[in-house]
Amino acid sequence: MGLFSKNKGSLFIRCTHCGYTTKVTKELFAKILGAATVGFGFKAWVGFLFAGTGFAMAICIAILAGGVAMMAYAKTIVEWLNKRYSCPQCSNKSWDTYEESELELLDQKEQEEDMKEFFGGEDTVVYFDEKIRVAFEAGIKHAQSEIAIAVPFINKSIISEKITLKETLQSLIVDALKRNVKVKILYGMKKNTSDDPALQQARQDMKSFFAELRHLSKNLKIKEGNVHSKVVIYDKKYMLTGSFNYLSFGGKYDKNTRKEATNAHYEQKRIKPFYEEYFNF
Numbered sequence: 459m460g461l462f463s464k465n466k467g468s469l470f471i472r473c474t475h476c477g478y479t480t481k482v483t484k485e486l487f488a489k490i491l492g493a494a495t496v497g498f499g500f501k502a503w504v505g506f507l508f509a510g511t512g513f514a515m516a517i518c519i520a521i522l523a524g525g526v527a528m529m530a531y532a533k534t535i536v537e538w539l540n541k542r543y544s545c546p547q548c549s550n551k552s553w554d555t556y557e558e559s560e561l562e563l564l565d566q567k568e569q570e571e572d573m574k575e576f577f578g579g580e581d582t583v584v585y586f587d588e589k590i591r592v593a594f595e596a597g598i599k600h601a602q603s604e605i606a607i608a609v610p611f612i613n614k615s616i617i618s619e620k621i622t623l624k625e626t627l628q629s630l631i632v633d634a635l636k637r638n639v640k641v642k643i644l645y646g647m648k649k650n651t652s653d654d655p656a657l658q659q660a661r662q663d664m665k666s667f668f669a670e671l672r673h674l675s676k677n678l679k680i681k682e683g684n685v686h687s688k689v690v691i692y693d694k695k696y697m698l699t700g701s702f703n704y705l706s707f708g709g710k711y712d713k714n715t716r717k718e719a720t721n722a723h724y725e726q727k728r729i730k731p732f733y734e735e736y737f738n739f
């Protein structure tokens with residue numbers, strides 16, 4: 459959402475095939491026309507656009523002025539682009555124009571649709587094995603406000619770099635934090651006198667790992683607790699619950715791997731009690 463907030467009144471085009479989106483600027487026209495942009499003054503730009511695009515003078519000036527002025531010619535501009543500009547991502551030539559506010563809405567809608575695809579609507583979807591991890595990652599990618607995860611364990615060595623927040627900081631969770639999405643992690647199992655040394659070590663590792671992470675972002679909240687449940691709630695609206703340990707199992711299966719199953723849904727009345735029990739921190 460923050461991405462577009464600096465572009466109030468700007469015109470955007472979006473590829474109807476792949477969703478690639480870019481702002482319509484004079485530089486975009488220069489790129490399409492294959493010209494260097496350096497050293498152009500206003501008049502030179504007008505002349506350049508006039509000669510290069512074949513647009514009426516008023517449109518060339520509107521492109522340079524940007525904002526509302528350009529919006530008035532959105533239809534003509536997109537017709538021109540549909541003939542000449544191939545999508546850098548998928549090579550199709552099929553564009554729609556959008557204002558910044560429309561685009562923001564569209565973005566939210568698309569995220570929502572993506573979520574619903576994985577969470578099955580009012581009816582619960584059951585995921586087994588590999589599919590669980592796919593749904594878990596999809597949720598992290600599309601969450602718009604909050605990711606809440608409760609797990610007994612995190613295993614640094616097993617979970618892929620893709621999800622956790624370590625070293626490179628190039629992970630799905632870090633991406634989410636950058637999008638201003640809150641991340642809550644409840645983890646841990648209470649000490650027991652019968653715990654073997656391996657379990658005690660794992661507990662110690664988790665403690666130090668989370669202690670490092672805690673400072674990453676004000677939007678990252680980590681709490682040590684006593685849970686055996688595995689629960690993920692996205693945007694307080696979509697939930698995964700089941701046997702899969704999201705932060706300690708990488709999701710690679712062979713014939714010896716224990717069977718895993720997870721329910722996915724967005725039924726509000728079932729999500730609320732879970733959220734209140736686990737994530738009120």
Ligand SMILES: [Zn+2]
Pocket residue numbers: 473474475476477478545546547548549550
């Ligand atoms: Zn495209």
